[in-house]
Amino acid sequence: MSGFHQADERRFLDERGSSVSVAPNGLNPATIMEKAVRERIVDSYFWKEQCFGVNEADIVDRVVEHVSCIGGTTGTTQKPTPFLCLALKLLQLAPNDDILKAYLQHGGDKFKYLRALALFYVRLTRPAVDVYTTLEPFLADRRKLRRKGRAGTQLTFVDEFVDDLLVKTRVCATSLWKLPQREDLEDLGKLEPRESALGDIDEILDEEDEDDKEEEENEEDDADDDEESEDEEEDDRQADKRRRQDTDDTGDESGGRNGLANDRRDVRRRTPASESESDRSRNGR
Template sequence: MWGKNSANVTDTTAISVHGTNPQNLVEKILRSKIYNHAYWKEHCFGLTAESLVDKAMELDTVGGTFGGIREPSHFIQLTLKMLQIQPEKEIVLEFIKNEDYKYVRALGAFYLRLTGRPAEVFQYLEPLYNDYRKLRRRLASGEYCLVHVDELVDELLRDEYVFDLALPHLPKRHTLVASGLLTGPRRSALEEDLNELIAEEEAAEAAAKAEAKAAAKAAAKEQKAAAEAAAREKEAAAASRRPPPPPPPPPRGRGEMERHGEEGRRGEAERRGERRGERRGRSPDRGDRGGRGGRGGGRSYSRSPSPRRRGRSRGRRSPSSSASSYSYSYSSSGRRSGSGERGGSGERGRRSPRR
């Protein structure tokens, strides 16, 4: 039995917490203020674990003391009542798991932080990091501010003085993991969302890399096309600076063309005459008499009488006639013209009067 038998004593069935009376977790000065407060006397007298839930559902703020006289809030008075009656652990866990009333959850979390073991505190309070609902908090100045449930839970796990109460010492989490009281690091409910976010970021980064690679390829292609265009322009400029080709030779006149054709025909006739003389065993210089049709090719040949004919003329003709000679010439048209003492004019059959 704790102290005297009165309305402010701890329940007889309560067990000690951290080696002392559960109500001693609240400082004596604060306990005295709570015992003398009207809310404690009117609403907290004779509460049980079942009726305490109704009072917790009526809460609208969280906090310790406020104002100039450091008046205790309803939240801290219900916390002291829970320490006095010491409800069962299942009821406290139901307070923490309550998702409909956020102030009931905050009250159960604060009570578990005061009375629970370190491993239980981490085990049941860490899931509350996923609760982002807003709470109204009464400050020491009497003003109100908004705080989220996850912020309040983080404050309970990290700080040693909350709501004007000194919290029991809580070892670090890695110490509990090393001692085997906790298994592994804390797994957040946001881990799946974080993994999805990381996957989306990686996909976006891969898409950005692919887009950058495609843009680089397009830029390289454009640069290559620009280089080819510049090379073509350079070649065109070089071609424009080249000297113009020489003008074609002027067209030949008709007389010049006829002259060149005549020279070609004469050269051909000479070559034919030379070949004919070689075949007959004659000297090429003697030439040929030529014939009709212009075989001479326009070249003139001289003819002298043979010695036999020359002897006959000695006997029959006068000396003047023996010295007669004939000469023939061929024009380009192939006609023969002769001249000599016999004919004078070159006509055949005309003789001198002396004959």
């Protein structure tokens, strides 16, 4: 009977303490997923119809034909996605590194969910060093993915999914085993320092600091120029005000002199007229 497949694959779960070989990271593949999630998977229609008698080669066909999103459980009934069902099937099949490499090397949008499934399986079953060395190159994959969960369908990308696998503790309704910090593995000499696709991070930060300093200096120079221009404008206004005052004072003095001259001319005009009148009065007498 060992060569026959059971429709619900419960034997894999029932033998979790006996004949099931542990994963490369030392975990029991039959207990990596929570019991409630495993029970929903083996009771689902997709598992019973599409995952019965499937081998490593058939996984590729199942992913291409039926997987259109990543995710764990969906809806109020917490129905498992085909992605999660096939992940449990991989835990049962336990493919070797060569098969996983073949999964990861498939390119194009047709096989992007196969790559996501393989990356998810690597995170579940491989040691920390293998997880970092396998997943980090795919942080440059910018292809779009659909993520389906209880809140509905959302848009994500392969690199975001990889980042979630490296930093989060729960992805696709599955609790991930604690991954050591990369810096700790570098200190132990198990990993080489990661080279970012952007270049040397320290150099980028130094350049940004220099740019910020130049901007601050330019802003200070602009502020000084504005203050100087304001001082010059104020000096011009004071000079104009003084010139107007001087003009008004000069106008008042000239106006006073002109008034005195006019008074003198009036006196001279009136003086001959008064003298002629006195002469006429004397002659008449």
